Amino acid sequence: MSFFHRIRALIRKELQALLGDPSSRTLLFLPVIMQTLLFPFAATLDVENASLAVFNRDTGAESRELVQRFAASPAFSTLRNVHSEAEVEHAIDTHDALLAVNIPEDFSRKLARGEAAPLQVVLDGRRSNGAQIALSYLQGITQEFTLDRIDAAGRVLPSTVVTRFRYNPNLNYRHFILPNLIAIITTIGALIVTALSVAREREQGTFDQLLVSPLTPEMIMIGKAVPAMLVGFFQATLILCAAVFIYQVPFRGSLLLLYAGMFFYSLALVGIGLFISSLCSTQQQAFLGAFSFMMPAIMLSGFAAPVENMPHWLQIADSANPVHHFVEVVKGVFLKDAPVGHVLEDVVPLIGISFFTLGAASLLFRKRST
Numbered sequence: 477m478s479f480f481h482r483i484r485a486l487i488r489k490e491l492q493a494l495l496g497d498p499s500s501r502t503l504l505f506l507p508v509i510m511q512t513l514l515f516p517f518a519a520t521l522d523v524e525n526a527s528l529a530v531f532n533r534d535t536g537a538e539s540r541e542l543v544q545r546f547a548a549s550p551a552f553s554t555l556r557n558v559h560s561e562a563e564v565e566h567a568i569d570t571h572d573a574l575l576a577v578n579i580p581e582d583f584s585r586k587l588a589r590g591e592a593a594p595l596q597v598v599l600d601g602r603r604s605n606g607a608q609i610a611l612s613y614l615q616g617i618t619q620e621f622t623l624d625r626i627d628a629a630g631r632v633l634p635s636t637v638v639t640r641f642r643y644n645p646n647l648n649y650r651h652f653i654l655p656n657l658i659a660i661i662t663t664i665g666a667l668i669v670t671a672l673s674v675a676r677e678r679e680q681g682t683f684d685q686l687l688v689s690p691l692t693p694e695m696i697m698i699g700k701a702v703p704a705m706l707v708g709f710f711q712a713t714l715i716l717c718a719a720v721f722i723y724q725v726p727f728r729g730s731l732l733l734l735y736a737g738m739f740f741y742s743l744a745l746v747g748i749g750l751f752i753s754s755l756c757s758t759q760q761q762a763f764l765g766a767f768s769f770m771m772p773a774i775m776l777s778g779f780a781a782p783v784e785n786m787p788h789w790l791q792i793a794d795s796a797n798p799v800h801h802f803v804e805v806v807k808g809v810f811l812k813d814a815p816v817g818h819v820l821e822d823v824v825p826l827i828g829i830s831f832f833t834l835g836a837a838s839l840l841f842r843k844r845s846t
Contacts, residue, residue: 479695482690482691482695483695483698483699483702486691486695486696486698486699486700487699487702487703489699490673490699490700490702490703491703491706493676494669494703494707504665504669504707504711505711505714508661508665508711508714508715509714511657511661512654512657512714512715512718515653515654515657516649516650516653516654516723525553525554526551526552526553526554526574526575526606526610527552527553527554527555527556527572527573527574528546528552528554528555528556528573528574528575528576528577528610528614529555529556529557529558529563529564529567529568529572529573529575529576529577530543530546530555530556530557530558530576530577530579531557531558531559531560531561531563531564531576531577531578531579532557532579533578533579533580533581534579534580534581534582534583534584535584536583536584536585536587536588537584538583538584538587538588539579539583539584541621542579542617542618542621543555543579545617545620545621546577546614546617549613549617551610551613552610552613554573556572556573558576561578564576564578564598568598568600571600573600574599574600574603574606574607574610575597575598575599575600575607575610575611575614576597576598577595577596577597577614578595578596578597578598579595580593580594580595580596583595595618597611597614599611643811643812644811648725650719650723650725651725651726651811654715654718654719654723654725655719655725655806655807655810655811656779656803656806656807657715657719658712658715658716658719658806658810659741659777659779659799659802659803659806660774660779660799661708661711661712661715662708662709662711662712662738662741662742662745662802663745663770663773663774663799664770665704665707665708665711665712666704666705666707666708666742666745666746666749667704667745667748667749667766667769667770668749668763668766669703669704669707669708669749670700670701670704670745670746670748670749670750670753671748671749671750671752671753671756671762671763671765671766672753672759672762672763672766673700673703673704673749673750673753674700674750674753674754674756674762674841675753675756675757675758675759675761675762676759678757678758679757679758679759693838693841693842694838696841697750697834697837697838697841700746700750700753701743701746701750704742704745704746704749705739705742705743705746708738708742708745709735709738709742712738716734719810725810726811727810728809728810728811728812728813729808729809729810729811729812729813729814730809730813733805733809733814733816733819734805734806734809734810736819736823737802737805737806737809737819737822737823737826738802738805740823740826740827740830741798741801741802741805741826743826743830743833743834744798744826744829744830744833745798746830746833746834747829747830747832747833747834747835747836747837748769748798748833748837749766750834750837750841751833751836751837751840752765752766752769754837754840754841755840773797773798773799773800774799776790776794776797776799776800777794777797777799777800777803778800778803778804779799779803783800795825796829798825798826798829798830801822801823801825801826801829802822802826804822805819805822805823805826808822
């Protein structure tokens with residue numbers, strides 16, 4: 477039997493083990509569909525329908541107009557009027573308000589005299605990220621209110637900053653979450669399937685049969701790797717199609733570049749998965765090992781927080797994180813049509829990581845097979 481016939485037979489066996497059982501098919505693809513449907517709506521940093529408490533101690537027309545502008549903003553669906561500092565604290569403590577505005581007694585008089593009229597804003601630090609975003613909305617409303625008053629008085633408007641967001645002009649958070657979801661789901665699919673493969677053979681007692689078959693250790697690794705890569709590619713394609721055709725996220729780059737990056741990324745993940753699987757004797761151990769790698773890798777990928785905000789030593793360590801490089805590839809190709817040179821800056825490290833992980837997995841696999 478030729479080399480390719482042996483590999484094809486093992487790949488067919490692995491695919492039958494993965495897809496032959498209806499429950500396995502459900503576990504492979506239903507979570508992808510559910511996450512694609514839910515994440516664009518749930519995993520968002522946009523702040524909508526926030527609650528705002530207002531303690532207005534001023535009786536002038538200017539303060540009432542400012543409060544009306546707060547109430548008209550789509551960012552604040554609930555506006556609660558409070559009448560004391562104690563009520564402000566109670567609203568924050570009980571989650572009735574995400575932030576509270578304290579308008580002083582002389583607010584309108586100071587504006588009439590052309591003086592600065594500061595406002596006090598109290599934020600809920602337990603929800604710091606959402607509160608900071610809501611505060612930026614509040615500051616934008618207040619700045620617009622101030623500029624309108626200056627214009628009405630016939631004074632010269634100060635220079636203002638006109639902001640333009642490239643690649644996502646409307647700051648639609650789905651344009652961010654869906655490309656990142658391609659990287660995350662590919663990570664979960666390819667890594668988990670590979671990590672469980674060899675451990676499953678050991679647990680079922682069929683691993684020794686593979687060793688005495690005409691298959692070499694390298695053939696067994698290839699036969700285990702290809703089905704996991706196919707699963708990862710299929711899952712990523714589902715999300716890509718949903719992003720473009722259902723959520724209308726514009727795809728500006730090259731599909732060839734995206735899938736080339738995905739190929740080398742999958743190779744790196746397969747190497748890590750085979751290394752974990754070769755270390756473990758049971759599927760439970762393999763799953764815990766994959767999870768132990770996956771969560772830090774995703775958190776340090778730039779998906780949840782910018783890599784530039786990390787300590788310098790952690791940024792250096794993160795250069796060996798394949799998830800970080802593929803997240804950059806996906807966002808670059810998907811949203812801004814990154815040229816080949818820019819994509820190669822992240823694909824070349826992926827190639828290096830895949831050589832290292834596959835080499836380490838091969839050495840360990842041979843050692844554990846003897």
